[in-house]
Amino acid sequence: MFSYYLKLSLLSIKRNPILSTLMMAAIAVGIGAFITMLTVYHIQSGNPLWYKNDQVYHPQIDMWNPDQPYRESKPDSGPDLFTYRDAMALHESDIPTYKVATFKTGDVILPESDELAPFRDVGRMTYNDFFQIFDVPFLYGGAWDDRADQGGEFVVVLSRELNDKLFGGENSVGERVRIGDHEFTVTGVLDEWYPVPKFYDLTNGAFQGPEEYFMPFQLLHTLESPQWGNTNCWKSEDYGTGDEVYPNFVNGECIWITYWVQLDTEQQQEEYMDFLAAYSSEQAELGRSARPENQTINTVEEWLEWNEVVGDDNRVLVGLSFLFLVVCLLNTVGLLLAKFMGRAGEISVRRALGASRLDVFRQQLIECGSIGVVGGMAGIGLAALGVIAVKKMYSFSGPAGMDMEMVVTAFVTAILASIAAGLWPAWQITRVPPAGYLKTQ
Amino acid sequence: MDIKPIFSAMLRNKTGPILIALQVAITVAIVSISGFIISERIEKVQRPTGMDDANLVFAEIAGFGEEFDQIATYHQDLKALEGLPGVVSVGYMNRPPLTGGGSSSTFSTSPEPDSDDSKGTAYWNIDERAVDALGLNIIAGRNFDITEINRTNDQDMQAYALVTEAYAKDLFGEESAVDKLMYNGLGEPIRIVGVIDHMQGAWVGWDKLDRNVLFSSLRGETSLGYAIRVEPGLADSMVPVIETKLQEINRNRVVTSVRTLHEFMDRSYRQDTAMIKMLVAVSTLLVAVTSLGIVGLAAFNVNQRRKQIGTRRALGATRADILKHFLTEAMLITSVGAALGVALAFAMSFWLGTQFNLPKMDWWYVVPAAGGLLVIGVLSVLGPARRATLISPALATRSV
Numbered sequence: 001m002f003s004y005y006l007k008l009s010l011l012s013i014k015r016n017p018i019l020s021t022l023m024m025a026a027i028a029v030g031i032g033a034f035i036t037m038l039t040v041y042h043i044q045s046g047n048p049l050w051y052k053n054d055q056v057y058h059p060q061i062d063m064w065n066p067d068q069p070y071r072e073s074k075p076d077s078g079p080d081l082f083t084y085r086d087a088m089a090l091h092e093s094d095i096p097t098y099k100v101a102t103f104k105t106g107d108v109i110l111p112e113s114d115e116l117a118p119f120r121d122v123g124r125m126t127y128n129d130f131f132q133i134f135d136v137p138f139l140y141g142g143a144w145d146d147r148a149d150q151g152g153e154f155v156v157v158l159s160r161e162l163n164d165k166l167f168g169g170e171n172s173v174g175e176r177v178r179i180g181d182h183e184f185t186v187t188g189v190l191d192e193w194y195p196v197p198k199f200y201d202l203t204n205g206a207f208q209g210p211e212e213y214f215m216p217f218q219l220l221h222t223l224e225s226p227q228w229g230n231t232n233c234w235k236s237e238d239y240g241t242g243d244e245v246y247p248n249f250v251n252g253e254c255i256w257i258t259y260w261v262q263l264d265t266e267q268q269q270e271e272y273m274d275f276l277a278a279y280s281s282e283q284a285e286l287g288r289s290a291r292p293e294n295q296t297i298n299t300v301e302e303w304l305e306w307n308e309v310v311g312d313d314n315r316v317l318v319g320l321s322f323l324f325l326v327v328c329l330l331n332t333v334g335l336l337l338a339k340f341m342g343r344a345g346e347i348s349v350r351r352a353l354g355a356s357r358l359d360v361f362r363q364q365l366i367e368c369g370s371i372g373v374v375g376g377m378a379g380i381g382l383a384a385l386g387v388i389a390v391k392k393m394y395s396f397s398g399p400a401g402m403d404m405e406m407v408v409t410a411f412v413t414a415i416l417a418s419i420a421a422g423l424w425p426a427w428q429i430t431r432v433p434p435a436g437y438l439k440t441q
Numbered sequence: 442m443d444i445k446p447i448f449s450a451m452l453r454n455k456t457g458p459i460l461i462a463l464q465v466a467i468t469v470a471i472v473s474i475s476g477f478i479i480s481e482r483i484e485k486v487q488r489p490t491g492m493d494d495a496n497l498v499f500a501e502i503a504g505f506g507e508e509f510d511q512i513a514t515y516h517q518d519l520k521a522l523e524g525l526p527g528v529v530s531v532g533y534m535n536r537p538p539l540t541g542g543g544s545s546s547t548f549s550t551s552p553e554p555d556s557d558d559s560k561g562t563a564y565w566n567i568d569e570r571a572v573d574a575l576g577l578n579i580i581a582g583r584n585f586d587i588t589e590i591n592r593t594n595d596q597d598m599q600a601y602a603l604v605t606e607a608y609a610k611d612l613f614g615e616e617s618a619v620d621k622l623m624y625n626g627l628g629e630p631i632r633i634v635g636v637i638d639h640m641q642g643a644w645v646g647w648d649k650l651d652r653n654v655l656f657s658s659l660r661g662e663t664s665l666g667y668a669i670r671v672e673p674g675l676a677d678s679m680v681p682v683i684e685t686k687l688q689e690i691n692r693n694r695v696v697t698s699v700r701t702l703h704e705f706m707d708r709s710y711r712q713d714t715a716m717i718k719m720l721v722a723v724s725t726l727l728v729a730v731t732s733l734g735i736v737g738l739a740a741f742n743v744n745q746r747r748k749q750i751g752t753r754r755a756l757g758a759t760r761a762d763i764l765k766h767f768l769t770e771a772m773l774i775t776s777v778g779a780a781l782g783v784a785l786a787f788a789m790s791f792w793l794g795t796q797f798n799l800p801k802m803d804w805w806y807v808v809p810a811a812g813g814l815l816v817i818g819v820l821s822v823l824g825p826a827r828r829a830t831l832i833s834p835a836l837a838t839r840s841v
Contacts, residue, residue: 236627
């Protein structure tokens, strides 16, 4: 019966090409706009590490200005970054499975070959746990060993892009690269890796790409690595002059380090909370922290929320585009009504020949569904174009776009919407008394 | 004209008019709210920068190696850049404004360290040439003297400053700031030599965007930045020329960026311009879909009522009467829809204000939206209505 109804609806669509096209266009445009905005929202609200959401945590303690919370809007919350001294104190703990202190930096890279001019690139100082905790994929080699984490060895992990640039994409493990004033040995090359949002360091914009090279954190003292991320200070400190400046800054009260831990079990999580509490109250006794109760651990999801990664603009646009879809559907309801009413005669004949109201109703809904299928597919096409346009507007070059989830959402929305739009007209048509129409035939 | 028969004609088939009225309502609401957000964003993007922004190019370089001499490079670069045809004026500025990156600090009128009355501002390092290169306007006091530019890496030498008028007011109220002292967090004094009428700083979303302090300093061990003012209309074409020149004269450093100020501004306002474009797109499509809906309904009505129209014509109604009938009908439906839309707009604006950090819509934004939809409603119905006037009175006498 279904296939017969389907045939009927195709016939009916063919018979009324203008009206049918208009309906499909209305659904396509509505779905296109709505799914475009929803996809942008979906990208922004994504959590690349969702599968480790109960394992990976961003701790927070509050060593900020005793007279003033870090953010007036979040008085119960410490800052989003750490001082060097606090990060190193947390790093003493053996509770986490993995732990990583990290910050963004940058330096001049001097290629061997004369064909390539020296250039400046963005890098990251971090521990080898970084690649474990965030499941960073390697193309060649791997992270440096634990000894290198102490800071004595000049080793580096390159991004795939930088390896392409410097070594033409060859396996460069063991090769040497000159970065700034030192020669580094390559221990690994990353594969394609572009988490969106850039959850592990949100301080300079959540939609930037990852860094191009990675080095042992403790090299910062030797290299005097500049802070390319945010540095926030609440206290004025005299860093002296010349060679004293960098160490004085590092050991000062400015915050500039991101810290992450992996806590696999509930027991670890509880122990770690206790550890943070003990550290905070110890520092409070030393007079350093005025709000020792503000320590917590955040899952990646909570951390994205805390940083308000999804903009208000985007939420407003999702709402407005949904209303737009509603208007397109109201339009479709009107068009369907016109179309069905024009067919009152035909329906009356079918009714007179024994079709029940339910049969007629079902047949009309199947027709709406088929219009929804076509409109939905066109809508997915429009949304794909829309997402490309929006990405261009934001100059966002990351790989994120419409995924299967969004395609399915678009399709299901289109079909449900067109069936919902068809309910009222289909019901109306079943109420037409057949006799009245049969008489005039 | 009597509205009553039109009204009763509509009541015979309520669904169509109700659908159209709802569409018009949502359209009016969205168009007024979008219009408000769009005009607010346009205002934000078009705020004056205080600089000759259309003609500014910024170049940044990073030195490397032991031999890199910052001051020698500075003099060499200035000479080379000034010699380029098309360049009007060059000065040192540690980093370009309006990039979303920069430094901020607080200063106070009291020498007490970390004083409570400290006021926040962005700060920059420039030389005595940068004021002219940026096109800044000094309204009180004077520019730096060349002898006041700190060429050492000594932190204590940061002793002279130019401030924007907005920041001068923060510190000194209505009093003149010229020749007064302000103090950094350590309590070290800084002498204000002049006041600039206006200049935008680093972060376009910051409420202190117009608070800026310019220090007379070339500090920075391995990097240099230049503000380059070029002849009108040449900004884009000068970018590659400047880049090549800087690379040519010294291979012992990296030219990290050469960009126009407008490029930085476009990036800083990307979120806002994207929002404007998307709201314009949604509103335009919405109006188009709604007006198509009105056309559709009117065409359907005309078709359904061919016989009645013919009868009315036969009974003496003129073509103008028929036209008026459909126009009045459209007016009625869109008016009801627009009235609903105005209410919906206010409700939505209120709700958005509570949910998001959005300012409340000015009430008069509903006026052009509702008025525009009324006009569009009438225009959309013109085509079908004109076709209705062409229906012959003879139709009434035919049975089918």
